[in-house]
Amino acid sequence: MTARISIQHEDFDVAEEISALTQDRTDIGAIVTFAGCVRADDGLTSLTLEHYPAMTEREIAGHVAEAQQRWPLVAVTVIHRIGTLKPGDAIVLVVTASSHRRAAFEAADFLMDYLKTQAPFWKQEERGGVRHWVEAKTSDDDDAKRWR
Amino acid sequence: MTLLYFAWVRQKIGCSEEHVVLPSNVKTVADLVDYLRAFGAGYADAFADAKRLRVAVNQNHVGWDAAVGADDEVAFFPPVTGG
Numbered sequence: 001m002t003a004r005i006s007i008q009h010e011d012f013d014v015a016e017e018i019s020a021l022t023q024d025r026t027d028i029g030a031i032v033t034f035a036g037c038v039r040a041d042d043g044l045t046s047l048t049l050e051h052y053p054a055m056t057e058r059e060i061a062g063h064v065a066e067a068q069q070r071w072p073l074v075a076v077t078v079i080h081r082i083g084t085l086k087p088g089d090a091i092v093l094v095v096t097a098s099s100h101r102r103a104a105f106e107a108a109d110f111l112m113d114y115l116k117t118q119a120p121f122w123k124q125e126e127r128g129g130v131r132h133w134v135e136a137k138t139s140d141d142d143d144a145k146r147w148r
Numbered sequence: 149m150t151l152l153y154f155a156w157v158r159q160k161i162g163c164s165e166e167h168v169v170l171p172s173n174v175k176t177v178a179d180l181v182d183y184l185r186a187f188g189a190g191y192a193d194a195f196a197d198a199k200r201l202r203v204a205v206n207q208n209h210v211g212w213d214a215a216v217g218a219d220d221e222v223a224f225f226p227p228v229t230g231g
Binding site: 051052054058112118123124 | 152154155156204207209221223225226227228229230231
């Protein structure tokens with residue numbers, strides 16, 4: 001399996017990421033993409049993401065390896081942006097590729113649940129000059145527990 | 149030992165990284181938190197409610213009973229909110 005993990009300030013292009021993953025391959029029958037974006041909830045003006053560089057890629061790589069053990073994946077791409085983002089900006093991309101759709105759907109869902117609850121990122125919201133740290137949601141923990 | 153702080157833990161303590169020499173009675177994360185609480189008001193505030201904190205030793209999520217030693221990198225942070 002090929003895996004690409006990137007923590008970056010720059011935006012990503014979903015079509016380019018899919019092309020990179022399928023190039024010169026004829027064994028992929030299903031590609032699932034999940035892209036997360038910044039919502040302008042309650043007048044949000046910006047969202048700033050902080051992370052723990054030494055731990056982030058390692059943590060994500062561990063969960064990609066676990067996904068690979070659980071499902072017959074051919075390729076996985078995980079991109080997570082950091083820095084200050086605006087409403088409408090993309091934050092996160094998960095692309096999973098497999099021979100058949102079920103594995104690709106489930107692995108993408110699994111990886112997103114683990115990104116939400118285990119990967120060391122923190123969001124700070126800004127509304128009209130006032131900043132506050134986003135609280136973790138117990139519903140995200142409940143989602144992640146489905147895979148245990 | 150290297151200590152790292154993230155998000156509001158970093159803000160309350162006022163720095164993102166520091167190096168400390170541990171007294172011999174600090175053997176676990178819980179011991180370390182008790183020790184750090186006495187460092188000042190910011191530390192006491194950051195570590196006031198342990199239930200609101202998460203900890204990693206050498207970039208692995210661990211619990212409060214995990215062992216810590218002089219060569220470890222210990223990070224304290226709130227529950228994560230990525231994705």
